[in-house]
Amino acid sequence: MNKSLVSNFVAVVVVTVGYLMSGPYQEYVLNTGLFALSGGITNWLAIHMLFERVPGLYGSGVVQLRFEDFKEGIRNLIMEQFFNRGDLEAFFHGAGQSSERLGEQIQGTIDSLDLEKAFDSLMDVIMGSSFAGMLGMLGGRDALNPLKSPFVERMREYFSEQFTNDEFQSRVEGAMKNALDEESIRKTVSELIEQRLNQMTPKMVKDIVQEMIHKHLGWLVVWGCAFGGLIGLVVTIVNNWSV
Structure with missing residues (x-):
């Protein structure tokens, strides 16, 4: 099982749910998903860039x-x-x-x-x-x-x-x-x-x-999604708490 793909897919699902839903928790779900997706994609891209050249990204490949x-x-x-x-x-x-x-x-x-x-x-x-x-x-x-x-x-x-x-x-x-x-x-x-x-x-x-x-560094993507989502949730809570 590709942990990177699964974790990023879960983050996309959370973003989609957050975008489509309504109510007081919409912002929490959406921000959690967005931060999780950004963390996962960033870590996946970093791993990918070790071996593959990405046009426009200095240092890749x-x-x-x-x-x-x-x-x-x-x-x-x-x-x-x-x-x-x-x-x-x-x-x-x-x-x-x-x-x-x-x-x-x-x-x-x-x-x-x-x-x-x-x-x-x-x-x-x-x-x-x-x-x-x-x-x-x-x-x-x-x-x-x-x-x-x-x-x-x-x-x-x-x-x-x-x-x-x-x-x-x-x-x-x-x-x-x-x-x-x-x-x-x-x-x-x-x-x-x-x-x-x-x-x-x-x-x-x-x-x-x-x-x-994929087997060992895939966990970096998983944790990127997890910590990214947690940060997004905390930031949203703090922002709403201070309002």
């Missing part, structure tokens, strides 16, 4: 605009951790092993990647952009922390798909057989990894986290 910065962080993470000294030695001495054993070694290396750094890299890109101010109204960096665990899990799945398939393993195996030393392996395999990373696009990153955004 920050992941697309700053995607190369994010990809550079991913690249550095993999180059630093994917082939450290121990991994290189294991790969070098495994040059004559079967493809199945090679796949296990690659999968083991992927499982040991500290992908929380990849999430931090994405957060640095977002918080270092012009979008940070708007996100600050929703709780800033802390508002995105619920995405960390599912992001790490989904990115690990993505890297497994990219680096443990038969094609990639075959190319690594061929590179190891032709390599003279560990440095040659590092250079050759790094080039293969680089080719894979160059295939990563902003849309792919968006697709990876799209479901997580």
Whole structure:
């Protein structure tokens, strides 16, 4: 269930009821609905603007605009951790092993990647952009922390798909057989990894986290509607009380 859509729909229903009804409570219902709808739409738009460019709205589509910065962080993470000294030695001495054993070694290396750094890299890109101010109204960096665990899990799945398939393993195996030393392996395999990373696009990153955004950040829209509606009700009560 799309929490964002449902909460905004409820707010629209409240606005409609408030507009059509008559009597002393009409103003209370209408203002509650209007404030709820404005809060929900504002938060939904903020989430939407993380990945989509909205014409006329400065700072929208920050992941697309700053995607190369994010990809550079991913690249550095993999180059630093994917082939450290121990991994290189294991790969070098495994040059004559079967493809199945090679796949296990690659999968083991992927499982040991500290992908929380990849999430931090994405957060640095977002918080270092012009979008940070708007996100600050929703709780800033802390508002995105619920995405960390599912992001790490989904990115690990993505890297497994990219680096443990038969094609990639075959190319690594061929590179190891032709390599003279560990440095040659590092250079050759790094080039293969680089080719894979160059295939990563902003849309792919968006697709990876799209479901997580609806599941976890959808609550921001729900609470935006709830608090917006509460504020609208309180403001109306105070205004009428002071009259």
